Amino acid sequence: MNFKSSKVLSLGAGLLLVACGGGGGASGGTVTAANAARTSGGQIITNASGQAVSATANQQFERGTTAFRTHDEANNGRGDWNEGACNEVAGIFETAANAQPNGAFPEAWFNRAMAFERCGMRDRVREALERSIRAARGNKYCRAQTQLGVIQARAGQTEPALNTFQQAIRDDANCVEAYTNAAAILRERNRPGVGSDPGDRQQAVNYIRQALARDDRHIPALNQLALVYLQDAGDDPRSQRLFLAGIVCSQAIQVATSHASEIPAEIRSYVADVYNTWGLVNIKIGQIIRALENFRRASTLNPNLFEAFMNYGTINLNFRGYEEARGAFARAVELRANDYDAHIGLGVALRGLGQVQPAQAEYERARTLDGNRPDAFYNLALLNMSYMGNQEDDLARAITLFEQFKQKVTASGNPGRYVNEDTRATRHIANLRQTLTALRAAAAMNAANGNAGATPAAGGADAGAAAPASGGADAGAAATGGGGG
Numbered sequence: 359m360n361f362k363s364s365k366v367l368s369l370g371a372g373l374l375l376v377a378c379g380g381g382g383g384a385s386g387g388t389v390t391a392a393n394a395a396r397t398s399g400g401q402i403i404t405n406a407s408g409q410a411v412s413a414t415a416n417q418q419f420e421r422g423t424t425a426f427r428t429h430d431e432a433n434n435g436r437g438d439w440n441e442g443a444c445n446e447v448a449g450i451f452e453t454a455a456n457a458q459p460n461g462a463f464p465e466a467w468f469n470r471a472m473a474f475e476r477c478g479m480r481d482r483v484r485e486a487l488e489r490s491i492r493a494a495r496g497n498k499y500c501r502a503q504t505q506l507g508v509i510q511a512r513a514g515q516t517e518p519a520l521n522t523f524q525q526a527i528r529d530d531a532n533c534v535e536a537y538t539n540a541a542a543i544l545r546e547r548n549r550p551g552v553g554s555d556p557g558d559r560q561q562a563v564n565y566i567r568q569a570l571a572r573d574d575r576h577i578p579a580l581n582q583l584a585l586v587y588l589q590d591a592g593d594d595p596r597s598q599r600l601f602l603a604g605i606v607c608s609q610a611i612q613v614a615t616s617h618a619s620e621i622p623a624e625i626r627s628y629v630a631d632v633y634n635t636w637g638l639v640n641i642k643i644g645q646i647i648r649a650l651e652n653f654r655r656a657s658t659l660n661p662n663l664f665e666a667f668m669n670y671g672t673i674n675l676n677f678r679g680y681e682e683a684r685g686a687f688a689r690a691v692e693l694r695a696n697d698y699d700a701h702i703g704l705g706v707a708l709r710g711l712g713q714v715q716p717a718q719a720e721y722e723r724a725r726t727l728d729g730n731r732p733d734a735f736y737n738l739a740l741l742n743m744s745y746m747g748n749q750e751d752d753l754a755r756a757i758t759l760f761e762q763f764k765q766k767v768t769a770s771g772n773p774g775r776y777v778n779e780d781t782r783a784t785r786h787i788a789n790l791r792q793t794l795t796a797l798r799a800a801a802a803m804n805a806a807n808g809n810a811g812a813t814p815a816a817g818g819a820d821a822g823a824a825a826p827a828s829g830g831a832d833a834g835a836a837a838t839g840g841g842g843g
Contacts, residue, residue: 541586664690706737
């Protein structure tokens with residue numbers, strides 16, 4: 359199972375408004391100096407379009423902000439969102455938006471979208487984001503346009519997402535979020551084996567520099583820079599690029615720590631992504647214990663960071679830390695119920711704990727998610743070969759599953775990814791066939807001697823080969839061929 363890096367970045371809710379100097383009339387609708395919201399220092403509060411926000415709209419906005427944070431921070435940061443809470447908080451932000459003349463409150467509509475996003479209400483998210491854009495001056499609002507791109511990227515629409523990010527940059531040259539996400543798309547597209555293009559790498563770095571030139575404390579951009587260096591290093595554990603990646607991660611953590619009060623909470627939350635990236639750097643240079651600690655920190659700082667739980671679980675599997683791995687993969691499955699690798703990882707952890715039936719259920723779930731990937735077939739074959747009781751039916755089923763695994767590998771278009779497991783599968787098939795022949799011969803002999811009901815002893819080299827110890831080579835390779843990242 360491959361280790362995973364974070365990819366495109368969902369934006370946090372825009373829970374802060376800015377203030378402009380002076381006390382004159384506002385530039386939009388009927389909000390005046392008399393009814394405009396003000397800071398404690400007396401400055402008029404404005405929205406993304408520079409229009410004064412009415413006191414009523416701001417009051418509702420702050421109410422929505424409090425409710426949003428309360429739900430986000432519940433359960434030690436895991437949140438307690440449900441459909442009722444999402445609709446309630448979204449409704450508060452809609453009230454805030456409509457309290458502004460002509461609904462010209464882009465941030466409120468955007469936060470309405472983010473409330474719906476917490477419950478995966480995709481159609482309502484898109485509707486609110488589009489309303490946010492229409493509410494902005496010139497129908498241009500960086501955050502909403504960028505989030506639409508994030509939605510496209512998550513749906514696998516990479517090119518449309520990149521176009522959306524680039525359009526947001528053209529509409530607003532200071533759209534730091536769009537620069538960062540465009541860089542993430544280009545960096546991913548430049549990965550080896552994906553169709554790497556040096557031009558993508560250079561453009562990704564350019565976008566990151568543009569983002570940092572506008573905000574040198576933008577942690578997501580620093581994280582993307584570290585990931586570029588990590589990718590540049592390839593498989594060379596002595597690459598200078600790994601050293602640079604580590605420096606950037608350290609710098610990002612220092613920035614977040616030293617300027618915590620000046621960095622919006624939703625940006626500080628990406629410190630978890632930085633720790634996850636730092637863990638990937640540690641893996642490349644062989645610092646496994648440090649990697650384990652950095653993945654743990656990442657998952658603790660952001661209990662919703664899927665990649666951190668996957669990486670933490672994967673390292674623990676390698677150490678046979680099955681209980682820790684089970685907890686990590688179980689959380690990953692909670693976060694992404696339809697992720698193939700998460701179910702495979704959870705199955706391997708459960709198998710290591712001797713929980714055979716639950717492990718089988720996880721492998722079967724993975725197989726229903728993608729019947730063309732080889733991984734589930736290999737793991738199911740191991741389960742039938744070594745953990746089901748060594749009955750003839752179990753061993754015959756294991757042979758069938760290993761054969762299906764080999765067929766899936768051939769059809770995958772990337773057989774090199776499974777070369778070790780493919781070799782083992784060939785060996786297991788041969789051993790299992792020999793074992794079945796021996797078992798059937800023993801049964802026939804017993805029947806001839808009048809002992810049809812006797813159970814043959816599981817002795818000899820073939821019987822042992824059919825059921826390797828769980829700590830053998832296959833135990834570490836059971837979760838094969840993890841997804842990209």
